[in-house]
Amino acid sequence: MTLNELELDALAELFNLGVGQAADALSQLAGEAVQLSIPRVQLLPKAEVVRQLGTEGERRISAVRQGFHGEIVTDAVLMFPAEQSLQLVQIMVGEAVPLEQLGEMEQEALAEIGNILLNSVVASVGDALGIEFDGSLPEVELGVLSEVLLANETVTEPLLSLQVRFEIASRSVVGHLAFLLDIRSSGRLESKVADFIRRLQVEAP
Structure with missing residues (x-):
């Protein structure tokens, strides 16, 4: 799979629209603004994605982690430092819940946050490219x-990595979204992006 600069820019913009919708959803949960970076779109070995996401x-x-299946298969992963997870839970359930109760509902709340964010992004991109996804x-x-990102798979296998950094400043919560596309789906995505660009060029005045 090879994507030229125009295709990479188009894909980054599609994901940028999606993460913007996801940020709005999280902002409503948090009651404050969420800052997002412009997505980085790269074709990389999995080991390199690990290196980029953290020096450690x-x-x-x-x-x-949530899998999405259709014409294109991808794993979407929302990640943040473990010590910040309870802060995210507190965003979800409110300040008044005691710390010991936060621990009990941690996984359920994190799953709900991830479900909102990941589905917002994937649905937006799918709509733009004409792809229907079934999510796990x-x-x-x-x-x-x-271990979490590689999931015991071959570290040298290339994948399409789309990374975006989000930050909730007042909570000091910083995380990443990564969309890991298996190489077998890469050609299909390349074709969809090319079709999207052609449609835009035809519609342009």
Whole structure:
């Protein structure tokens, strides 16, 4: 799979629209603005994605993983440092809940946050490219960054990585969204993006 600069820019913009919708959803949960970076779109080995997401590949993280299947197959992963997970739960359920109760509802709340964010992004991109996705239930994973992201798969296998950094400033919560596309789906995505660009060019005055 090869994407030229125009195709990479178009794909980044599609995901940018999606993460904007996701940020709005999280902002409503948090009651405050969520800052998002412009997505980085790259075709990389999985090991390189780990390196880019953290200088410490063994750092413990909390993650929500959700698989999406259709013409294109992708794993979407929401990740943030493990020590910040309770802060995210508190965003979801409110300040008044005691800390000990937060721990009990942590996985359920994280799964709900991940479900909102990941589905917002994937649905937006799917609508723009004319792709229907069936999503699996979100799964919460706790572990080191390399294990969670690589999921015991071949680290040299290339994948399309779309990364966006989000930050809730007043809570000091910083995380990443990554969309990991298996190489077998890469050609289909390339074709869909090319069709999208052609439609825009035809519609342009």
